[in-house]
Amino acid sequence: MITLQQLHAMFANMRATTNWDLDGDLLWGYFFTDPNPKKLEPVAKHLSDAGYRVVSIHETDDKRTHFLHVERVEHHTPRTLDARNQEFYALAAKFGIATYDGMDVGPATPTTKAKLLWYQQIWLALPFALVIVGGAIGGACGGLAWFINLKVFQNTEHPVLRYVWTGLISAAAAAVYVIVAFVLMSFFNGQG
Secondary structure (H helix, E strand, O other): OOOHHHHHHHHHHHHHHOOOOOOOOEEEEEEEEEOOHHHHHHHHHHHHHOOOEEEEEEEOOOOOOEEEEEEEEEOOOHHHHHHHHHHHHHHHHHHOOOEEEEEEEEEOOOOOOOOOOHHHHHHHHHHHHHHHHHHHHHHHHHHHHHHHHHHHHHHOOOHHHHHHHHHHHHHHHHHHHHHHHHHHHHHHHHHO
């Protein structure tokens, strides 16, 4: 089992030997093992549904076991990585596979950042509908909400909370539009 002390040492070593931005996103790979590759498939599905990219399920060179390799661009500190490791030890036990074997890390490049699926892009862009009813003001509110939605969606790990937070942001954009439009209409009607 990987300890928090080992993770502090790992981060200190990365700071000393790499030029990676450890205060930003990195590409984190996670590994699970089991002699039976079929037992790794439900774990791969579960992690894929949670936003991880399944890299492979492959047999080791000595043919004794199989590895499931998943990855995701994330930001970690030693404490958050320790929490992730504890989560994955529990996941391995829940699915009855041999082990959660640990992680590796590398720099996140633009090609490693997860691409949004078509329905996620539509969900995040819903505030742009304010352009139809609100012209420039609606477009400004919608554009700002889209930008915030994109950042929140990419930085929220929980798959349900991604939609909850971005839905609330879209609703808030509509509310801001109504308030701004009301204030402007009141101002201009009072002038006339």
